[in-house]
Amino acid sequence: MMTFIDLCSGIGGFRLGLELAGHKCIGYSECDKYAVRSYQAMYNTEGEWYSGDITKLKPEDIPQADIWCFGFPCQDVSCANGRRKGLAGERSGIYYTIINLVKGKNEEDKPTYLLIENVKNLLHIHEGWDFTEVLAELDEAGYDAIWQVLNSKDFGVPQSRERVFIIANLRSRGRREILPVAGTNGRALKQIVGGMQGYRVYDPNGASATVTNASGGLDKGTGLYLVRPVIGLNRMGKRQNGRLFKNPGEPMFTLTGQDTHGIAIKDPAFRIRRLTPKECWRLQGFSDELFEKARAVNQEAQLRKQAGNAVTVNVVYALAKTLPSMQN
Incomplete structure (x- = not known):
């Protein structure tokens, strides 16, 4: 030591x-x-x-x-x-x-x-x-x-x-x-048990998935047939390797303290939702337990920036x- x-x-x-x-x-x-x-x-x-x-x-x-x-x-x-x-x-x-x-x-x-x-x-x-x-x-x-x-x-x-x-x-x-x-290589988001949003199970070795930002209860936003990492929701001129969207199965763009990151979901039409602060922290290797301690003392904007x-x-x-x- x-x-x-x-x-x-x-x-x-x-x-x-x-x-x-x-x-x-x-x-x-x-x-x-x-x-x-x-x-x-x-x-x-x-x-x-x-x-x-x-x-x-x-x-x-x-x-x-x-x-x-x-x-x-x-x-x-x-x-x-x-x-x-x-x-x-x-x-x-x-x-x-x-x-x-x-x-x-x-x-x-x-x-x-x-x-x-x-x-x-x-x-x-x-x-x-x-x-x-x-x-x-x-x-x-x-x-x-x-x-x-x-x-x-x-x-x-x-x-x-x-x-x-x-x-x-x-x-x-x-x-x-x-x-x-x-x-x-790390893995991308992989759903291993389907069902309503609140009951889905994801491969723990893949990307993290939490609740969506939409309202409407447990069944809101179900049917994740295709997931694409997205960057630059707040700065449309922002690029990483010349792209705003990645292909399904690719890792998330590099998290920054300035950009808004999200995923494009096909259910059945495309829509985009932001990554939650907890997802951002998971992408950096922090446990949910530590995230919850930080969330108790900081607002979402600061939590995203910190990740x-x-x-x-x-x-x-x-x-x-x-x-x-x-x-x-």
């Missing part, structure tokens, strides 16, 4: 994946008050170190831990942002803040590992120079880095979500082989399982 600090924590995708692999969280930092509400409702955070604004911290303010994990804000890096300032942007520039905190630590107090997540475009923005800067900063802080693009659909959830994961190892403590990590900004739990768990059980 190793200890870890959950920075830019959101709703704790890194935390949950690491905890499921047997590691222990000793502190977290998040500036979004709504995400903090969910986080504190979901996890037992009593007695843990906490900071709301990481930009105001000094290196000595953060307790010693074996791992620091963070998915720094991607807005300035993502293809969804036309300006794409990269690491020079105010939000994605948080990366420098965190690395400077690491640099300011005495060698014996630095974390052994940094687990970092961001959008795949981090590898390519500004012709790769921003990613070169990421690696240069890690090198200057004393870390060797390896990286891999992983897709959530290969780790048991039916969502196509490509993200680059960087594992940095403090070189003074020796290098450990962690990546590459392989997964298997879109989260790190997929299943992917973190796969990475965490490759870490050693304890330090040498």
Whole structure:
């Protein structure tokens, strides 16, 4: 077991994946008050170190831990942002803040590992120079880095979500082989018992299905003969891989904090309904129990946004399982 600090924590995708692999969280930092509400409702955070604004911290303010994990804000890096300032942007520039905190630590107090997540475009923005800067900063802080693009659909959830994961190892403590990590394709929505909406049963290994947003009782919206993932209900110009609709059986488009996701249902004519917040959370690997705790303290709009900004739990768990059980 190793200890870890959950920075830019959101709703704790890194935390949950690491905890499921047997590691222990000793502190977290998040500036979004709504995400903090969910986080504190979901996890037992009593007695843990906490900071709301990481930009105001000094290196000595953060307790010693074996791992620091963070998915720094991607807005300035993502293809969804036309300006794409990269690491020079105010939000994605948080990366420098965190690395400077690491640099300011005495060698014996630095974390052994940094687990970092961001959008795949981090590898390519500004012709790769921003990613070169990421690696240069890690090198200057004393870390060797390896990286891999992983897709959530290969780790048991039916969502196509490509993200680059960087594992940095403090070189003074020796290098450990962690990546590459392989997964298997997730499955799409599969109904195994029919009937009225309230009584249908779905394959637990496939996409999650909950009640529709329509009213009318248990028999409303029955007859799911064909299901297509849909993106951009609120932004019709939005595309992922040039499409608004996927084919039946394909994984959901990448969840974001901005877009409205849904599914097209043929029953017998086509209609579109939004994904429920619970479905969005399931697509990120969170349990219904944790979702219900978050729903008790937040409204639907915030829950959808939090799912879109989260790190997929299943992917973190796969990475965490490759870490050693304890330090040498």
